[in-house]
Amino acid sequence: MLNIKCPNNILIDNPTCIDTDSVSIQDVGHIVIASCTFSSNRFNNDQFNTLEIPLPCSLDNAVAKRKSEFLAGRYLAKIAMKHLGAEGLNIPIDEHKAPAWPSGLLGSISHSKNTALCVITKSQNHNFIGIDIEHWLSTSDANSLVNNIVVDQSEYQIMLPHISFEQAITLIFSAKESLYKAIFKAFSHYVDFDVAMVTELDFTTKQLTLTLCQNLSEAMHIGRQFICQFKLSEQLVTTLISD
Structure with missing residues (x-):
């Protein structure tokens, strides 16, 4: 298992709800697991622009807790996909309100209180993948x-x-x-x-x-x-x- 500390690529003068010092990536075989802690008390809508992650229309009226959970999970998905060579991709919400992963990738996102996780793998290596915390x-x-x-x-x-x-x-x-x-x-x-x-x-x-x-x-x-x-x-x- 390889533990990699992610670089802090978030602007210091525009901090987000994500604790960047907590962000890490683990390589486990063909699987990439990203994790972080976050605080909804530090969230505002501008952070979606800061991290270049679209805010879905379905979350326009959501409370800060739900938005910060979504932001943290999608941020982890973004850095995990980059680690697999799929850079610059975002994960929208599908018709079942689940993450819509790009072709060729399988993934899963979970969060509990102030902790978020994301696991991603290439579909050529696995048929099913799911993570929960x-x-x-x-x-x-x-x-x-x-x-x-x-x-x-x-x-x-x-x-x-x-x-x-x-x-x-x-x-x-x-x-x-x-x-x-x-x-x-x-x-x-x-x-x-x-x-x-x-x-x-x-x-x-x-x-x-x-x-x-x-x-x-x-x-x-x-x-x-x-x-x-x-x-x-x-x-x-x-x-x-x-x-």
Whole structure:
């Protein structure tokens, strides 16, 4: 894994909501992952011009939090694509309100509170890619969401020797979010959390296996498995599916 610190290419006299010192790029095989922290309190609309990123009409009336999330994610996409040799490209919103990636590229964007992530790869190397980041759920949120997130209690029970119940539910939620982002392009519609379940877990390699519980297509049949990599920190969890 190669860690690269991005140069500060944002004008000092016109700072943006993005903490440029936090921006980094990781090369993981054929995959590029870009990350940063940002603050909606420092956002204003002029920052879209500063970073040369179009502000979609659909976000004209959005609150600063939503606009700063969008700006940070598209900024990361821009620098990640540049790292792959696709310079000067912007990512519009498609009819499903998802990122419309250029031909030949696959990508995924996620954000949670003040952290944003973007993963990009060339479609010749992968068929599916999805990334997600989540801050840990509170006890009350985990208890209220568990029945909507898991298919069977075994999904989180295999995690309890290693992490708390709240962390387990957050990890399962994030892993399934990464899966849905990865396979969304194949169906162009959203699927529920009960379409897949966690069937294997390896805390040594930080990987879990998601197995489809429903037939979505000929290629996406019951039993089809996806490997999800995960990273845990004190405040949040990051999951990645690349297939």
